Amino acid sequence: MKTQRGDHNEIKLSCRNVWKIYGAQPGQFFEGTQGHVADAGQHADTIRKADHIVANADVSFDVHVGEIFVIMGLSGSGKSTIVRCLSRLVEPTAGEVLLDGEDLLKKSNEELIDIRRHKMGMVFQSFGLMPHLNVIDNIAFPLKLQGIDEAERYAQAERVIELVGLEGRENNFPKELSGGQQQRVGIARSLAVEPDVWFLDEPFSALDPLIRKQMQDEFLRIQSKLHKSIVFITHDFQEALRIADRMAIMRDGAVVQIGRPIDLILNPADDYVREFTQDVPWERILRAEDILEDGVSQSADQGRVSEGTLVETLLPRLAGNDGGVVVEASDGTTLGVATARGLAAALAAGCATDSSVQEG
């Protein structure tokens, strides 16, 4: 189901020690530091004591080419601010944002407009459609701003309309569309300029649960065709699990943990992350490769499964067979043996508290 896994290491967008402070004189805390401070948590506390609001504290992460990078956090965690820092809709107080290795924060306004016109696309929670433009004009709006003539921009818009499945709706106005359809327009508009980097700020949060799931599938389908480098913001952990190649969890403006969803589930950095992960239906997340037990010998009667097999489907076989099953990679090489004990160990890492581990 995942279109891309995090196996490509070319960095598209990089966020380095980004701080965003609101208050009377935010700059005073970072004179000459570029956002590098020894103890970020302590520095943030100092700033808060000086009656300033810390929206983002020392946020650093990389987004690889073609990956879906999800930033998950509850409201007030600074996730919307950080995505706006990445696109400079909000000016960071300190730090660097590197797009293809160039610092975005050093660009002039003209250069920035040019970058936004050609390299970036953004989808908004409440869609942000122009109420006075119909579907096709909304989608072609970024092209119009670039001065592209009508015939060409309609041709280009028509292509993305097809991509998001809005054929036949070209002449409708936003208020005539359902929420899901409006967000399709928002998605199409953000893709019309064929951007490299795609920002989605809680794109499906305003939609009903059923529509939301549909749109997630749709989104993954589109990404499987386009391979954009994506920053996806959400407050919904389940949504993050469904779509993320890698994800970051944010709290109080700072990143708590970054990793693949499975890393977070199996090795939550702290109790805060564990709060999210403990209710996860692990049998639908864990795959055969995640429950290998070391030092178990293989025998012919064990049977073989591929690494991506969900534990859910393996359970009957594990229950009836102490020896486990052999797990092989997609190229046929053997990775190891998945056993009931391995499963228990994986779950223990994700759920157990320190004290219960010691008892064991």
Add this chain to the structure above:
Amino acid sequence: MRFNLTRNDLHWLGVICVTLICLALQGELTWMAKYPKDLILPISDWLNAIMDWVVTYLGWFFLGISWLLEWPIKAVRFVLNALPWSVTAFLFCTVAWAASGWKLAAFTLLALLYMLVIGYWSESMNTLSLVAISVPLAILVGFIFGVWGFFSNRAERAIMPMLDVLQTVPSFAYLLPILMLFGFGTVVGLIASVLYSFPPMVRNTIVGLRGVSPEVIESGLMSGATPAQLFWQVRVPSSLRQLLLGVNQATMASLSMVIIASIIGGTADIGWEVLSTIRKAQFGESLLAGIVIALMAMVIDRVTAGLAARSGDYDPDDKSFAQRHRYWVVALLGAVLFFVLAQIIGILNEWPRNWEISPARAMNEGLTYLVVNFRDQIETIKKLAFFFVMLPTKIGLQGAVSPFTWGFELTLPIKIAYAAVMFALAVWAASRGRAKTGIAILLFAIVIYFGLTGMPWPALLLICAIAAWKIGGRALGLGTALGLGFIVVTGIWPEAMLSVYLCGIAVLISFTLGTAIGIWAAHNDTVSTIIRPFNDTLQTMPLFVLLIPFVMIFKIGEFTALLAIIAYAIVPAIRYAEHGLRSLPENVIEAATMIGATNRQMLWQVKIPLALPVMMLGLNQTIMYGIAMLVIAALVGTNGLEQIVYIGLSDGDFGVGIIAGIGMAIIAIITDRMTHAWSRRRQEELGLGVE
């Protein structure tokens, strides 16, 4: 909390003591009763001197502008008068059709036919030509200022007070300087109308541009919009509806000012027709002309409001050229057709004189019959109101009560009894934990006994300043003291009290009656539906017109003014009461119902306390409307500041007129700030959204 309250109450008791001392001493110290003439600052003379200087040395400049502006007015006037009426009428109907549909088009046609048949076509066109020039100017000026205020907070802080002053200074007062600078003629009406009508456009522009959702702005930015593109292609189109609301309000203000400006005469427009016929006591004629104005206002209001409402409807553009531009096509073809027809058929070109019908004579006769036959009843109503409400407020019970009016003399025992009863009432209220009510009763008793004009000015100034301080904080208290101080030292205090007295009674009655009707309408959909068109009509009606029916029956005088003010000021009271009650949070009502509140309990203990802040905004508007109408009511003979303004205008005495005008603006602004501050504080206490 309790301690604070008592300290507050002590302050007020102190104020009452000072008031009583002032009252006791004003026999001895006459400066308290009447501000000494020698100490009046001759500000009006200074102002006149400045004005003279400006007129002498810079007059050429203003006359030049006047001369320039004269041309477009003349041109539009010429075109509107020269076109066959059928062509003009057709174009207006097409606009109405485009704005709102065939119903409004039909209404427009009927309104135009009325103007034609009654014989006021050319006067109406003259009025319209002035509006046609003033509205685009006002919109342009308003939009520019609005955009400036939107982008710069500093500019906004400078613009907003200016708008307040422009909208509260009585309309007659700023005709004065314009008259002196630009000379007589239609240009005065034009400039006054632009000055009066651009403020709503500024406000709506700022509100509209502010209201664009941040995500729409962000999506514009992310689409790579340059600052100019962001403004013209994102902000402006997204706030179009609000901008068009501004156009609607500016147009209505413009029309009403154009009508008022006709008081300077020589304009041959419909406002002049109303005024001159009122002056000649030809009430039938004035009513007929007044109806023209009312119809004009209704059509213009519905058309511009329709355009604003429609601005959200966009047509799918997969249609042919003719379909997309159908209104233009119809307008053009129809205009040409009617133009040709008018050359052939004379009636379509100019309505024949002998086809005009004027029921004015019949109406006058009917009116005379009515007034003669019901003289006793009319006189009784007038007398009752005068002796029992107006006179006591004005000169106090001590002057108003006499055997001739109330049927008994105000002897010493009665005086003592009055004082004792009032004092007992106050103490009783205070003992029930309602100290504020007690204090209010005492103050009311004192003012009613001595009358507004009988109160020493230092006492009233103190009461107002303390009230402002308690409600709106130190700045408002100080501002109030300074503002009223200005009224005192310029020597217009007595007239100011006369204005306050008349307007105060009118506002009190309007608010009580209006709120009662509003409560009724909030609980009864039928009542609400019946009342709405009345409210709409009263609100769009230019103020002049409202005077006509009252002056017809009750003749000239304060009572007529009172009724006219009530008729106009009652509208916001009704509206806000109904709106406040209808928009209460649903869950609170449900909770109260489930607790088992009876209808009466629900109204008095749940709904009204919660809706009170909104009702206070209604009171605010009631006062503002009252003051606006009071200015116009000067025409039917009142004695307050408004009369000084009016006299200043007819005598061309700039200084006196402007001082009185500023005095009225001061009173308006103080009451506005006080009611607003109260409403805001109350809303915050209740945790409701502040409007």
